[in-house]
Amino acid sequence: MNEAFIKQHLSRIRRSGSLFRLVSSRDVLRMHDGDANVIIVGAGVYGLSTALSFAQRGFTNVCVIEQSAEIPHRLSASGDWTRVVRADYGACAVTTRAALIAIERWRKLRRADGLPLLHETGMLFVNSKPWGDQQMEPLAFATLKACGVPVLRMSEWSSELRTRLSNIVNLSTYVDGYFNPWGGFAEARAYTEYLYKECLRKNVRFMLGTEVREFQFETAKGSSLPHRLLCTNGQVLSANRIVLCMGAYIAKPEILQQLVTYAPALKSMLRLTAHPIMYWDLSTCSADTQRWMQEAPVVCPDMNDTGYYIFPGWRSDSHAGKILLKLGHHGTGYQFKNAADAFSTTTTDEICSAPSSHTSVVNWPSRIASFRSILTEVYPASVSSRMKLHEAKLCCYCDSADEVFCIDDILPGVTLASGDSGHAFKFGPVLGEVIADAVLHLPKDQCDPDLYDFQMLCRLSAMRYQAASHTGKQNSVSMGDAMRSKL
Numbered sequence: 001m002n003e004a005f006i007k008q009h010l011s012r013i014r015r016s017g018s019l020f021r022l023v024s025s026r027d028v029l030r031m032h033d034g035d036a037n038v039i040i041v042g043a044g045v046y047g048l049s050t051a052l053s054f055a056q057r058g059f060t061n062v063c064v065i066e067q068s069a070e071i072p073h074r075l076s077a078s079g080d081w082t083r084v085v086r087a088d089y090g091a092c093a094v095t096t097r098a099a100l101i102a103i104e105r106w107r108k109l110r111r112a113d114g115l116p117l118l119h120e121t122g123m124l125f126v127n128s129k130p131w132g133d134q135q136m137e138p139l140a141f142a143t144l145k146a147c148g149v150p151v152l153r154m155s156e157w158s159s160e161l162r163t164r165l166s167n168i169v170n171l172s173t174y175v176d177g178y179f180n181p182w183g184g185f186a187e188a189r190a191y192t193e194y195l196y197k198e199c200l201r202k203n204v205r206f207m208l209g210t211e212v213r214e215f216q217f218e219t220a221k222g223s224s225l226p227h228r229l230l231c232t233n234g235q236v237l238s239a240n241r242i243v244l245c246m247g248a249y250i251a252k253p254e255i256l257q258q259l260v261t262y263a264p265a266l267k268s269m270l271r272l273t274a275h276p277i278m279y280w281d282l283s284t285c286s287a288d289t290q291r292w293m294q295e296a297p298v299v300c301p302d303m304n305d306t307g308y309y310i311f312p313g314w315r316s317d318s319h320a321g322k323i324l325l326k327l328g329h330h331g332t333g334y335q336f337k338n339a340a341d342a343f344s345t346t347t348t349d350e351i352c353s354a355p356s357s358h359t360s361v362v363n364w365p366s367r368i369a370s371f372r373s374i375l376t377e378v379y380p381a382s383v384s385s386r387m388k389l390h391e392a393k394l395c396c397y398c399d400s401a402d403e404v405f406c407i408d409d410i411l412p413g414v415t416l417a418s419g420d421s422g423h424a425f426k427f428g429p430v431l432g433e434v435i436a437d438a439v440l441h442l443p444k445d446q447c448d449p450d451l452y453d454f455q456m457l458c459r460l461s462a463m464r465y466q467a468a469s470h471t472g473k474q475n476s477v478s479m480g481d482a483m484r485s486k487l
């Protein structure tokens with residue numbers, strides 16, 4: 001269905017360059033000229049991977065502006081410890097193929113100490129009811145199989161796999177599901193640090209502790225004047241190419257209002273939502289349990305209905321070697337009147353010392369209780385009863401109206417790369433390439449063909465937006481294929 005949408009609109013986007021505003025072919029040519037400087041706003045996974053891709057293509061004048069004094073910014077989405085990496089995307093073959101290329105590249109990436117950044121534990125999707133036709137799991141299973149991934153439906157499991165998995169999960173609760181050995185979780189903060197170091201090695205310049213407050217884009221047709229960014233430290237920066245990679249911060253009212261004057265479609269296309277994640281300490285579990293939990297796959301129990309995803313146990317050097325199990329919820333998320341409050345995260349123990357800005361929005365004790373009940377459902381009582389809450393916090397996504405990334409020109413020379421919708425980390429190793437290809441308007445024969453299709457899906461932002469709404473209903477081009485449960 002995504003493919004059909006792309007085919008239907010491909011000629012239009014090829015002609016126009018962007019559906020936000022028509023970008024003439026003369027403008028596109030101007031964007032290829034010489035070694036004009038590229039400014040990237042935001043040093044999360046979008047911004048850093050884009051900067052690296054430009055530097056790898058020989059651009060020598062690439063600058064990243066980041067409001068935080070350190071990278072990764074601790075409150076940014078790319079600053080969390082771990083992220084799921086998977087290619088299970090319902091019926092969407094375009095997204096699945098891009099995610100599979102990303103997994104291939106993840107496998108080669110190493111931390112500074114030589115250990116892999118990807119923990120390829122596999123993905124386990126389990127369902128307490130038989131599969132329905134339009135459910136995410138059977139659709140993803142069929143798409144992955146067609147792409148050559150060795151997925152195994154529950155009825156096909158060997159006794160060895162069943163025994164291994166039943167050490168970890170209450171299998172008796174579930175009647176169907178599948179195991180996908182490809183994917184797992186990545187050390188997200190370590191990867192963001194890796195990208196930062198690679199950028200420095202390639203002479204990308206950084207302006208840290210500098211927030212862009214005002215965007216003054218040149219709109220006169222055919223103008224050769226540069227765009228201008230006004231920073232909080234009083235600096236004014238000019239560039240011919242600007243890439244906006246500001247994560248959820250782009251949906252802060254004071255920023256979005258400015259961008260909407262240039263691209264009205266953005267108004268109801270992007271929104272900031274905050275999502276809970278909790279880390280559970282396994283130190284009090286038996287040695288066997290600790291071992292099994294570290295060898296466990298990522299578990300998604302009735303993902304369509306519950307929205308929960310559970311990481312394996314992970315021994316974290318940054319948490320005094322504790323083995324932590326992370327539980328996240330991919331739902332509709334919380335919305336804050338004052339967006340700044342959403343970013344003031346963290347509450348530490350069962351007593352729940354949440355920041356005061358959260359108290360009117362998040363009922364932490366009740367959220368912790370519901371997270372605990374899912375652990376009780378998925379794991380044997382002997383395991384779940386021993387897990388102790390280590391940390392609970394909110395982390396913000398920039399949701400797009402249909403959960404597909406928005407990578408599109410909003411003006412000649414200004415590209416939006418946003419709308420991660422809680423998915424972008426998986427695509428980390430391909431994201432920069434896709435964004436830089438889009439900024440440069442490279443034709444298909446100069447791109448990886450699968451990544452080009454993915455780029456087209458993300459490039460049709462304004463068009464997709466017209467087909468989507470924020471009513472919670474899925475539309476025909478959703479990347480997540482109904483994986484959002486209600487809060």
Ligand SMILES: Cc1cc2nc3c(=O)[nH]c(=O)nc-3n(C[C@H](O)[C@H](O)[C@H](O)COP(=O)(O)OP(=O)(O)OC[C@H]3O[C@@H](n4cnc5c(N)ncnc54)[C@H](O)[C@@H]3O)c2cc1C
Nearest residue numbers: 042044045046067077078084212247395420423424425426
């Ligand atoms: C709870 C949660 C769970 C998630 N789980 C997964 C998962 O399992 N798998 C997965 O693939 N993805 C997951 N994601 C999504 C993933 O983390 C994000 O898609 C990705 O990190 C987004 O990267 P980004 O660069 O767009 O944003 P960010 O990482 O937020 O980076 C944006 C940067 O821009 C800077 N910035 C913003 N505004 C300005 C400004 N005006 N001036 C200067 N600097 C600015 C910010 O300080 C920040 O450093 C999850 C996200 C959340 C919140």
